[in-house]
Amino acid sequence: MSNVSLEEVVSLCKRRGFIYQGSEIYGGLAGTWDYGPLGLTLKKNIMDLWWKMFVENRDDMFGVDAAILMNQKVWQASGHTATFTDPLVECSNCHSRFRADKIDTSKCPTCGKEKTFGEPRQFNMMFKTFVGPSFEGGKVERVGKPIDKLGNEIEDESGIKKYDLMSYDPNSVSYLRPETAQGIFTNFKNVVDSFYPDVPFGIAQQGKAFRNEISPRDFVFRSREFEQMEIEYFVHPDKWEEAFEAWRVQVHEWFKSLGLPEDMVHELEVPQDDLAHYSKRTIDFEFDFPHGRDELLGLAYRTDFDLMNIQKASGKSMEYRPKDGSTPFVPHVIEPSFGVERALMAVLVSAYAQDEIGGDSSTGSGQEKRTVLKLPKHLAPVKCAVSPLLKNKPELVGKAREVYDMLKKDLGAVMWDDNGNIGKRYRRQDEIGTPCCVTVDFQTLEDNTVTVRDRDTTEQSRIKIDEVKFKIDFS
Numbered sequence: 001m002s003n004v005s006l007e008e009v010v011s012l013c014k015r016r017g018f019i020y021q022g023s024e025i026y027g028g029l030a031g032t033w034d035y036g037p038l039g040l041t042l043k044k045n046i047m048d049l050w051w052k053m054f055v056e057n058r059d060d061m062f063g064v065d066a067a068i069l070m071n072q073k074v075w076q077a078s079g080h081t082a083t084f085t086d087p088l089v090e091c092s093n094c095h096s097r098f099r100a101d102k103i104d105t106s107k108c109p110t111c112g113k114e115k116t117f118g119e120p121r122q123f124n125m126m127f128k129t130f131v132g133p134s135f136e137g138g139k140v141e142r143v144g145k146p147i148d149k150l151g152n153e154i155e156d157e158s159g160i161k162k163y164d165l166m167s168y169d170p171n172s173v174s175y176l177r178p179e180t181a182q183g184i185f186t187n188f189k190n191v192v193d194s195f196y197p198d199v200p201f202g203i204a205q206q207g208k209a210f211r212n213e214i215s216p217r218d219f220v221f222r223s224r225e226f227e228q229m230e231i232e233y234f235v236h237p238d239k240w241e242e243a244f245e246a247w248r249v250q251v252h253e254w255f256k257s258l259g260l261p262e263d264m265v266h267e268l269e270v271p272q273d274d275l276a277h278y279s280k281r282t283i284d285f286e287f288d289f290p291h292g293r294d295e296l297l298g299l300a301y302r303t304d305f306d307l308m309n310i311q312k313a314s315g316k317s318m319e320y321r322p323k324d325g326s327t328p329f330v331p332h333v334i335e336p337s338f339g340v341e342r343a344l345m346a347v348l349v350s351a352y353a354q355d356e357i358g359g360d361s362s363t364g365s366g367q368e369k370r371t372v373l374k375l376p377k378h379l380a381p382v383k384c385a386v387s388p389l390l391k392n393k394p395e396l397v398g399k400a401r402e403v404y405d406m407l408k409k410d411l412g413a414v415m416w417d418d419n420g421n422i423g424k425r426y427r428r429q430d431e432i433g434t435p436c437c438v439t440v441d442f443q444t445l446e447d448n449t450v451t452v453r454d455r456d457t458t459e460q461s462r463i464k465i466d467e468v469k470f471k472i473d474f475s
């Protein structure tokens, strides 16, 4: 079980510039979040690590970056327009709406009244939008026939048609993609034609996905706008089981690289009755979040469901022709599907700690409480903070600036910090997970050494300025 509360994580994220409520200044927009400077960098570090591990470091992977807006036929063929739904119930007393499978429907969680829910309705979670000029409020004039007061078309010489604004061209409908996966499937043929890879091979994509969740909740865990990192791994139909097992192992390697404690990660074999419409087998990897054990990512065997649907809907063959001349086949697919926000939340929860430092640890006297993010060093948004011991001594400030410029050039993610006294700076850097702090003091001016303080042990050592960068290169 996680030993940090959701409130503590949310509060640290806001206080220290990781994550803010979306549109906060106007009262917010439910299910949306804005990333501040540190959250953005942490998220990027996670995404870059994933890309390196699963795309760059392998020779069987291809990356794509498909458009978010796709032809509506994509979502018809994939089954999303028909089945990408959640069961919605509404309280007849207070009109609060909930996902029926997430609450006890005998009693309304908002007003507490009993038996106020009827039968669930299926609510499609895709955000619908219109491509091209859309008709919003008032009347729009377009070349065509004019209309009378009742909106009926009438002929005149001007050839102007006025459309009723509530109507739209059904062909202009599109959706904000609810998963990145379909941008991969629709490019399967393109990648095969351009690169002719041997099967098995994978196509990977990172990017935004949007779901009109009925009840967004638990901070960024269930949002309406989030990021996914997905792989569709194409295999011979006879080989799906071994590929599934190989990916199961890879997923655990990923958790290790995020620094998640093994005992906080659990595998859930999804029962046949609960499988998504495209899946023959799914393992949900769950994590002990502060709100309870919940899904972190999914590993699914999607069979040839998607490629066959595309083949049917587009009329284009999705068959793969092996180079050795053996029988062509439509590949089957193993899909590891990673959510960035949930990975980020798991990383924050695993790293969050409170301990006591300084003073006498045997008696506790003089000890100071601190909050520290023990982030894996390669993920830390700031690798090192540089300070002059005193900010009103120009000779210390000048030397510290030199050290800062040098480290910044070599390492990039280096922060200048001269706010408050040195103790306060350490506390602040501990809270944002900075692995080490470099302080320039009077001794530096004499022997070109600096104090380097370690975040986890709080130990301080003196290191020659020229050697600092080798000690703190955590890439």
Ligand code: GAP
Residues within 6 Å of the ligand: 178, 179, 180, 181, 211, 213, 220, 221, 222, 223, 224, 226, 228, 230, 295, 296, 297, 298, 337, 338, 339, 340, 341, 342
């Ligand atoms: N292509 C398969 C697919 O999208 P999914 O289980 O619906 O499968 C995959 O989503 C992952 O995306 C989840 O395991 C989770 O990490 C993330 N995810 C899904 N919905 C989310 C939401 N509303 N907010 C944040 N992350 C979400």
